[in-house]
Amino acid sequence: MHITPETLFETRRHFLKLGAGALVSSTAISQLLAELPQDMSLSYTPDINLQKLSSNTFEQITNYVNFYEFSTDKTAPVKLSQKMKTTPWSVGLSGEINKKQTLEVDELIAKFGLEERIYRFRCVEGWSMVVPWIGFPLYKLLDYLEPNSKAKYVKFTTKHDPSIFPDQAKGIFSSINYPYVEGLRMDEARHPLTFIAVGMYGKRLLPQNGAPIRLVVPWKYGFKSIKSLDKIELVESEPLNTWQEQNPKEYGFYANVNPAVDHPRWTQAKERLLGKLTKQDTLPFNGYEKEVASLYAGMDLRKFF
Numbered sequence: 001m002h003i004t005p006e007t008l009f010e011t012r013r014h015f016l017k018l019g020a021g022a023l024v025s026s027t028a029i030s031q032l033l034a035e036l037p038q039d040m041s042l043s044y045t046p047d048i049n050l051q052k053l054s055s056n057t058f059e060q061i062t063n064y065v066n067f068y069e070f071s072t073d074k075t076a077p078v079k080l081s082q083k084m085k086t087t088p089w090s091v092g093l094s095g096e097i098n099k100k101q102t103l104e105v106d107e108l109i110a111k112f113g114l115e116e117r118i119y120r121f122r123c124v125e126g127w128s129m130v131v132p133w134i135g136f137p138l139y140k141l142l143d144y145l146e147p148n149s150k151a152k153y154v155k156f157t158t159k160h161d162p163s164i165f166p167d168q169a170k171g172i173f174s175s176i177n178y179p180y181v182e183g184l185r186m187d188e189a190r191h192p193l194t195f196i197a198v199g200m201y202g203k204r205l206l207p208q209n210g211a212p213i214r215l216v217v218p219w220k221y222g223f224k225s226i227k228s229l230d231k232i233e234l235v236e237s238e239p240l241n242t243w244q245e246q247n248p249k250e251y252g253f254y255a256n257v258n259p260a261v262d263h264p265r266w267t268q269a270k271e272r273l274l275g276k277l278t279k280q281d282t283l284p285f286n287g288y289e290k291e292v293a294s295l296y297a298g299m300d301l302r303k304f305f
Contacts, residue, residue, distance in 0.1 A: 042199050044114035044134045051287070053118050056129040058201050060274045065208050066123065067227060068175050069158065069165035081207035084164050089212045095155070095234035098146035105198060105212045111144065112136040117195050119218040121225075122257050122286045128271045133216055134199035139190045141232070147186075151234035154189040156182045156215055159230035176246055182215065182226040183239030183253065187295055193218055193288060196229075219285040219292045221255045252305040254296075257286035261302055 070077035090102045122128045160179035162169035168178045195216040205211035210227025217224050243251035259269045259282035270279040
């Protein structure tokens with residue numbers, strides 16, 4: 001099922017301002033064209049959507065988020081993030097690689113192109129959604145960086161800038177320790193499903209959704225899909241993830257969606273899809289068991305949670 005980009009509806013509003021085109025000056029037309037959302041520049045290959053997933057609405061996806069750097073509230077980041085400047089934005093690429101460098105987000109887009117991935121998204125808190133992300137597979141970037149033999153894990157770090165993120169500005173009174181850190185084993189990072197997103201619904205990511213660049217790992221709980229990336233490092237040792245450091249009894253390194261292993265505060269057997277009144281069964285690996293279960297063959301998934 002093809003999902004029509006929400007951007008087209010927003011663009012229509014701009015052109016309605018033109019009224020009778022013949023009576024509007026060329027200067028006014030140029031000004032209105034300049035006001036068009038920059039997300040119109042995104043060109044991507046649509047997902048053929050083999051699983052026939054039905055996406056949540058743009059409004060649901062952009063108004064119900066976890067972004068602790070702004071707030072622990074689900075809706076507050078929408079307002080608190082609107083002054084966040086996301087261009088220009090660079091990502092530092094370092095560690096056990098041959099091509100250490102810093103690249104702008106637009107440079108990454110130019111290098112690797114864009115495609116759509118319609119993925120399930122499952123939060124450890126028990127809610128879920130379906131999102132039409134736009135970006136590129138992480139393995140393309142890893143191949144370009146030329147990892148050496150010491151590169152066993154990929155470490156991701158969110159930008160640390162208290163002038164942007166209110167909760168970071170609280171210092172010792174912040175909700176969690178910053179900067180936010182996540183990690184993947186190299187084979188997880190290189191899996192074709194692992195995705196670097198720069199947009200969704202045909203437009204660039206909004207600040208509350210992790211603009212301008214984030215990670216998406218669809219078979220893991222949402223906190224693994226780190227937002228507003230500042231650094232990507234290839235390292236030899238397993239990174240200590242933020243939530244694992246915060247509460248090791250509740251959070252592990254892997255965080256694979258597993259309906260048979262409950263979080264101490266939330267059952268994982270069921271989930272609430274945003275927009276639905278009733279709960280549905282949680283799928284092993286969030287519905288991607290066929291694609292990724294082999295990555296964990298022989299592992300005790302209760303121990304390595």
